């Protein structure tokens with residue numbers, strides 16, 4: 330019997346125990362900053378310095394952070410499981426990679442990457458990006474954080490939707506289910522008959538759509554689930 334194919338979606342909750350703030354929890358990122366001021370293309374056009382500073386701060390925090398047992402367990406699952414495992418993350422940090430995961434699908438971009446707004450060239454971002462940084466390919470002063478902002482199309486949607494259409498198991502870890510299209514993945518997986526499990530500290534907005542819930546800290550629930 331072929332091994333069931335697994336699709337995993339992670340959110341800010343899996344990086345919380347590594348010291349990286351989540352978005353919506355007490356004192357989270359969105360409590361300190363208005364999405365409209367730092368995470369939309371309009372915000373970047375209006376006040377690029379504010380946006381670049383916001384992501385420079387997060388890049389520095391992520392740079393100093395280390396993965397926790399939740400990240401490590403998923404890396405081990407990818408390494409040892411004989412079936413297909415697709416690890417999709419909404420997180421822009423590189424803690425999955427630091428834990429040893431390969432081929433992580435960053436649907437909302439990465440802090441470690443810079444993007445040219447003119448020619449879409451990508452290069453590894455310096456720890457501190459500057460406004461008007463020149464693109465190494467077209468030399469236009471149009472560098473921006475390689476992050477998917479609200480109103481922008483997430484990355485790798487074709488690959489994600491293809492994997493969801495073949496999934497036997499869908500697991501969501503540390504995400505509040507507030508932001509789409511990611512929050513809709515559980516419906517897409519259920520639609521093809523996949524088993525669905527949510528591992529979250531608090532029930533998400535979409536908890537009712539999951540067959541199974543394993544409440545608790547990701548550093549505990551994920552290793553137990555991978556076992």
Ligand SMILES: CC(C)NC(=O)[C@H](Cc1c[nH]c2ccccc12)NC(=O)[C@H](CCCC/N=C(/NCCC(=O)O)S[C@H]1O[C@H](COP(=O)(O)OP(=O)(O)OC[C@H]2O[C@@H](n3cnc4c(N)ncnc43)[C@H](O)[C@@H]2O)[C@@H](O)[C@H]1O)NC(=O)OCc1ccccc1
Nearest residue numbers: 340341342351352353419480503504505508509530531547
């Ligand atoms: C606010 C919301 C209503 N708005 C949207 O969803 C919008 C608009 C929209 C589109 N479709 C819709 C349908 C209905 C309504 C609205 C929409 N979506 C978009 O704009 C998207 C783009 C959205 C991406 C925006 N960028 C991010 N991030 C990068 C930036 C950055 O990082 O700065 S979103 C950002 O917030 C999202 C939510 O965060 P979570 O990761 O879930 O974190 P949160 O803090 O909310 O929750 C943490 C959870 O962890 C738990 N937890 C805490 N500690 C632990 C712990 N220790 N262990 C376990 N769990 C834990 C907590 O209990 C909690 O549940 C993540 O995706 C994250 O990446 N683009 C788009 O739609 O383009 C067009 C399109 C799309 C498809 C096809 C055609 C056209």
